[in-house]
Amino acid sequence: MTELRVATPQKYSKIYSLGASRGSLSVTNDEIAGPIDSSDEWIRQRTGIITRSRANEEESMVSLAVAAGQEAIEKSGINPEQIDLVIVSTISFPFATPASAPLIASELGIPTAAAYDISAACAGYCYGIAQADSMIRSGLSKYALVIGAEKLSDFLNPADRTISFLLGDGAGAAVIGPSDTPGISKSVWGSDGSQWDKVGMTSSILDFKAGGEWPTLIQEGRTVFRWAVWEMVKAAKEALVEAGITVDQLSALVTHQANMRIIDEFAKQLEIPDSVVVAKDIETTGNTSAASIPLAMHRLLTEKQVESGGLALQIGFGAGLAYAAQVVVLP
């Protein structure tokens, strides 16, 4: 009988480098408080946000993704031509098809990679890392570029009091490749579609076609908050068990930057010791959905709040509801 040849597995993968790009406008609470009948004080107290990054008119989700990807590739030690897999996680690319990934790959000088977008909202980057890790270790890919990129300001209603004031624009990227030592633990991921309607859009593009309002982001804040803390802490604990480590062995906790109150309660419920740095990039970046985790991790490293080689638990969670978590070695 003829035997098929299959991909040659690779034992481990790791993150080689990160790249970051934030919208060039820094928007204060005072600038957005008017339409939602709020104040700087209220927004700071409820969300921890002082300013949020927003794209200017020249910047797009693609340009932010390319800038972040460029930095990640430059710092990786890998040539763009060597990258054979590009995964872009986004909810704000304004075309149903084609995907943004082939365009972004082309603009980065990556000519022939497998390239596709994934839609997993605030869990998207960690979904992308899970996929890249899996494909490198199965032998399907050698070097992967995972990007979380969003221009959420295209899809928000300034008068919405549920979520609009949290949102920012930006992109974060990671180059992942083979490693001689473990660099990415077994991902813990899942969904709860019974809560599909708890965070999402006001309507569909078909409703818009029929003459309705432009679809914008909206959420049931309390329900999402409750799930994001108490259910997601369970997922975080599971990720630590899969990684074979305890919480005190971490250098950093990098949660999706949904809301500072969520981050603080999450760290408290997980019993994070003082030795572990908790990422709080939301304070001046806002909630950038799929971009939030790579942006926050990039900032921890750039500001030397953590050191390369330490362990970080990253967990993304949000619309779907969907979540994904893994422990990674900091690049």
Next chain:
Amino acid sequence: MAHSEADVLAGLAELVNEETGIAADLVQPEKSFTDDLDIDSISMMTIVVNAEGQV
């Protein structure tokens, strides 16, 4: 297991103190969370969920 009203109040006061820093003895049955104790909705929800976990 049945709890006395005093036990419930004491447990709640501890949760309020942990979440907000408000002194436990300020948490009294006639007080309003929002009007008297100035606790916002996020803190209220945290207190409720933590209280549920203890029941």
